[in-house]
Amino acid sequence: xxxxxxxxxxxxxxxxxxxxxxxxxxxxxxxxxxxxxxxxxxxxxxxxxxxxxxxxxxxxxxxxxxxxxxxxxxxxxxxxxxxxxxxxxxxxxxxxxxxxxxxxxxxxxxxxxxxxx
Amino acid sequence: xxxxxxxxxxxxxxxxxxxxxxxxxxxxxxxxxxxxxxxxxxxxxxxxxxxxxxxxxxxxxxxxxxxxxxxxxxxxxxxxxxxxxxxxxxxxxxxxxxxxxxxxxxxxxxxxx
Numbered sequence: 001x002x003x004x005x006x007x008x009x010x011x012x013x014x015x016x017x018x019x020x021x022x023x024x025x026x027x028x029x030x031x032x033x034x035x036x037x038x039x040x041x042x043x044x045x046x047x048x049x050x051x052x053x054x055x056x057x058x059x060x061x062x063x064x065x066x067x068x069x070x071x072x073x074x075x076x077x078x079x080x081x082x083x084x085x086x087x088x089x090x091x092x093x094x095x096x097x098x099x100x101x102x103x104x105x106x107x108x109x110x111x112x113x114x115x116x117x
Numbered sequence: 118x119x120x121x122x123x124x125x126x127x128x129x130x131x132x133x134x135x136x137x138x139x140x141x142x143x144x145x146x147x148x149x150x151x152x153x154x155x156x157x158x159x160x161x162x163x164x165x166x167x168x169x170x171x172x173x174x175x176x177x178x179x180x181x182x183x184x185x186x187x188x189x190x191x192x193x194x195x196x197x198x199x200x201x202x203x204x205x206x207x208x209x210x211x212x213x214x215x216x217x218x219x220x221x222x223x224x225x226x227x228x229x230x
Binding site: 006034041042043044045046049091093095105106108109110111113 | 153158159160161162166207217218220221222223225
């Protein structure tokens with residue numbers, strides 16, 4: 001089946017630093033990838049839709065200058081949390097939509113746990 | 118607009134007894150519906166999906182769900198719970214342009230020995 005990887009799986013950083021999270025589709029091409037955020041014991045909230053070769057589309061309330069998204073190839077999207085603060089601590093999950101799948105199914109990565117001290 | 122309501126935030130069952138996780142949805146279009154499972158600190162694993170074919174959908178690990186349009190429901194069931202089924206379950210709807218996913222609030226399933 002289709003596999004999506006995320007790197008790193010866990011990161012701890014100091015307040016004020018920037019953190020980059022990678023999302024890769026390993027065996028399929030994904031023109032579109034999605035970034036979600038999940039707070040403890042809560043559901044996933046869509047942050048932004050990442051489109052290869054164009055600007056990401058951010059959901060209402062998500063700061064685009066805070067959460068930089070780059071989708072430079074059909075298999076890689078990156079999310080950079082700039083000037084991270086403790087309130088940015090969360091579980092970040094990406095998904096990739098398989099361009100060739102009949103129902104354009106999304107496949108989810110294993111998530112990245114970000115802790116900002 | 119679309120939305121998903123998971124009626125129970127927590128469900129507790131004994132091992133070997135049936136599981137019922139409830140999900141109701143609203144959608145302006147013919148929806149596709151999914152159930153995902155998430156174990157602690159892990160990503161999401163697809164259990165099953167409904168995409169306008171058979172209304173009774175069988176998934177992995179003995180789970181199944183029935184799409185009932187008249188009730189706008191897509192409840193997840195399993196005849197006999199196993200300890201390894203303890204996890205968070207999400208009901209998800211996809212419809213309309215862009216194929217955006219909308220997640221329910223999640224149901225935490227606890228399985229007692």
